[in-house]
Amino acid sequence: MHRIDTHPILEVEKKQIVKFYFDGKQIEGETGFTIAAALHQAGYPVHSHSLRNRNRSLECGIGKCGACEMLVDGQIKRICITKVDNIKEVSEIPKDYTPSIISKNTDQQIKIYKTEVVIIGSGPAGLAAREILNNHKVANIVVDNNDKIGGQFTMQTHQFFFFEKEKKYGGMRGFDIAETLAGNDRTGIFLDSTVWDLLEGKRVAVKNIKTDEIYYIDCEYLVIATGAVPFMPSFENDDVPGVYTAAVVQKMMNNEFTLLGKNVLTVGAGNIGYLTSYQLMQAGAKVKAIIEAQNKEGGFPVQANRVRRLGIPVILSHILLKAIPNEDYTGIVGAVIAEAENFCPIPGTEKIIDGIDAINICTGLVPDDQLLIKGNEVFGRNCFGVGDAIRIGEGTSAVLRGKQAAFEILESIGTRYNYNDYLTVSKEYIDSQQHPYRVIETPFKPTPERAENKPFVLIDCLYGFACNPCEFACPHGAITKTSTSTVPAIDFNKCIGCMDCVYQCPGLAIFGYHQKKDWLFLPIEFACNEQSEVFLVNNNGEKIGEGIIEKILKKTNKTNIARVKALNLQTEDLMQARGFILKDLFPEKVEYKPNNENIESQTYICHCDDVKLEEVKD
Ligand code: SF4
Numbered sequence: 001m002h003r004i005d006t007h008p009i010l011e012v013e014k015k016q017i018v019k020f021y022f023d024g025k026q027i028e029g030e031t032g033f034t035i036a037a038a039l040h041q042a043g044y045p046v047h048s049h050s051l052r053n054r055n056r057s058l059e060c061g062i063g064k065c066g067a068c069e070m071l072v073d074g075q076i077k078r079i080c081i082t083k084v085d086n087i088k089e090v091s092e093i094p095k096d097y098t099p100s101i102i103s104k105n106t107d108q109q110i111k112i113y114k115t116e117v118v119i120i121g122s123g124p125a126g127l128a129a130r131e132i133l134n135n136h137k138v139a140n141i142v143v144d145n146n147d148k149i150g151g152q153f154t155m156q157t158h159q160f161f162f163f164e165k166e167k168k169y170g171g172m173r174g175f176d177i178a179e180t181l182a183g184n185d186r187t188g189i190f191l192d193s194t195v196w197d198l199l200e201g202k203r204v205a206v207k208n209i210k211t212d213e214i215y216y217i218d219c220e221y222l223v224i225a226t227g228a229v230p231f232m233p234s235f236e237n238d239d240v241p242g243v244y245t246a247a248v249v250q251k252m253m254n255n256e257f258t259l260l261g262k263n264v265l266t267v268g269a270g271n272i273g274y275l276t277s278y279q280l281m282q283a284g285a286k287v288k289a290i291i292e293a294q295n296k297e298g299g300f301p302v303q304a305n306r307v308r309r310l311g312i313p314v315i316l317s318h319i320l321l322k323a324i325p326n327e328d329y330t331g332i333v334g335a336v337i338a339e340a341e342n343f344c345p346i347p348g349t350e351k352i353i354d355g356i357d358a359i360n361i362c363t364g365l366v367p368d369d370q371l372l373i374k375g376n377e378v379f380g381r382n383c384f385g386v387g388d389a390i391r392i393g394e395g396t397s398a399v400l401r402g403k404q405a406a407f408e409i410l411e412s413i414g415t416r417y418n419y420n421d422y423l424t425v426s427k428e429y430i431d432s433q434q435h436p437y438r439v440i441e442t443p444f445k446p447t448p449e450r451a452e453n454k455p456f457v458l459i460d461c462l463y464g465f466a467c468n469p470c471e472f473a474c475p476h477g478a479i480t481k482t483s484t485s486t487v488p489a490i491d492f493n494k495c496i497g498c499m500d501c502v503y504q505c506p507g508l509a510i511f512g513y514h515q516k517k518d519w520l521f522l523p524i525e526f527a528c529n530e531q532s533e534v535f536l537v538n539n540n541g542e543k544i545g546e547g548i549i550e551k552i553l554k555k556t557n558k559t560n561i562a563r564v565k566a567l568n569l570q571t572e573d574l575m576q577a578r579g580f581i582l583k584d585l586f587p588e589k590v591e592y593k594p595n596n597e598n599i600e601s602q603t604y605i606c607h608c609d610d611v612k613l614e615e616v617k618d
């Protein structure tokens with residue numbers, strides 16, 4: 001476990017060091033960061049033990065599951081969301097621990113707020129609903145258990161896909177979208193506040209987890225924007241420290257600047273698998289491979305291409321069977337995988353991937369809908385589910401559904417609004433959920449004469465889906481994308497080869513070429529030095545040539561452009577190059593070892609009480 005000191009996208013500020021004790025040892029943490037980050041960086045990933053004394057670590061990483069509860073200065077706290085600021089001592093909760101009864105000051109009055117709409121969750125969907133309600137002067141309060149707005153957006157360091165009529169969010173990074181949606185006036189956003197019940201009479205019961213204050217909010221409408229929780233398949237040793245869900249990996253890496261492993265195996269070739277693998281590489285880790293149980297990749301093709309161009313192999317039809325723990329079960333050293341058909345391992349095909357210290361589980365999300373179920377009971381038709389709480393989707397869909405729900409509330413209240421806006425948002429919401437489908441086989445190309453004459457770009461975006469920042473990126477009107485079902489078209493007569501579109505495509509799918517000079521203009525979001533020698537690669541990460549980085553053109557959005565001089569590729573061959581890998585970092589081929597490890601292990605369904613899969617089956 002390592003502290004991330006530099007990052008190509010995020011500003012890593014040095015904060016004030018604070019010290020606290022963990023089981024008698026002095027640990028250093030940084031103000032504003034969590035106890036979980038400090039303990040992991042200090043090499044203590046075990047926070048609790050199961051009934052039968054198995055080591056346990058973080059499970060959700062976002063304050064939702066309770067797996068990380070410890071005693072912090074005598075109080076039970078979830079260390080994945082509790083900061084090190086002003087704490088003195090952290091210890092594991094003893095097995096026989098009984099919390100002391102805190103007498104409540106019954107004279108203290110409980111605050112009761114009154115508003116029209118309560119929005120639970122300040123992620124993309126919740127903030128989008130708030131924006132529309134605020135624009136129509138409908139009173140609302142947003143409640144969120146985190147200490148900052150943005151929900152999952154705060155962890156997203158990549159540029160987002162959006163299909164828009166006017167450019168607003170497309171190409172922005174997740175954390176910037178959250179800030180934009182929230183606006184400058186944050187009145188009515190109650191952070192550090194968790195909803196612990198929905199009471200008869202449309203009352204929302206809330207506790208401030210920092211101050212322990214309890215308060216109520218009475219309202220007419222409820223918007224549930226509680227997001228999702230990771231779906232974790234069961235396998236042997238799935239809760240040994242070193243095995244983490246993508247939510248934990250992302251939160252620790254992008255919010256807490258803590259890398260949970262240097263050599264990582266990612267499980268799941270969907271968008272989350274691609275994005276977290278890409279982000280791990282940005283943060284300084286190596287992703288050895290991405291395995292996927294299905295025989296096809298699940299995520300957006302442009303996302304898949306960008307990780308393959310880094311040399312990360314995507315291994316299909318392979319399933320994870322077991323994490324191989326280290327001697328004292330405080331980490332992992334490998335994984336047993338097998339070929340798979342219909343998500344079942346094929347006997348006799350088991351093999352080991354070793355040399356890893358973390359497994360990043362990206363096998364999907366499930367809606368966190370417990371409050372939605374209760375909300376439907378208490379608020380009936382006045383309860384609206386939005387974002388991942390109702391359907392797992394992209395940030396775009398979450399924003400649009402949040403807006404749509406807000407319009408539906410306006411309709412119900414009888415507030416005047418533009419119905420066409422509602423229809424537009426509804427159509428965009430439907431379109432945003434369209435799964436990419438292939439429209440063209442290869443990128444549009446200029447004629448050989450045009451290609452020789454002036455620099456140009458190839459847009460390697462072959463599938464229709466809800467994205468169009470490229471259209472706004474070209475100052476010369478050379479790029480058009482007419483709908484979510486089409487791909488961007490380019491007019492090579494209008495294109496002057498300025499390369500402005502190269503760094504503004506969230507899919508990093510636009511590449512520049514200058515044939516007369518054997519130059520490539522390639523988007524990069526990694527630190528690298530000019531004059532470095534590189535292998536030029538295609539979208540599969542295969543070496544197709546060699547080059548030298550002549551210049552890094554720095555861009556304000558931090559997606560830079562590397563001008564690479566190709567040393568042995570010209571004209572048509574040059575146009576096959578889509579990326580580069582520094583020569584000294586070119587990854588070795590994944591080597592498997594025979595499965596001869598014989599450590600006894602079990603699959604547990606309940607990690608706290610050690611309920612085994614076999615017992616459930618019986
Ligand atoms: S290279 Fe410049 S002119 Fe050509 S499509 Fe891109 S932005 Fe437009």
Ligand code: SF4
Pocket residue numbers: 161302459461467468469470471481488504505506507508509510
């Ligand atoms: S080329 Fe255009 S549509 Fe394709 S990913 Fe880039 S910005 Fe989106």
Ligand code: FES
Pocket residue numbers: 057058059060061062063064065066067068069078079080081
């Ligand atoms: S609540 Fe901290 S890991 Fe789930």
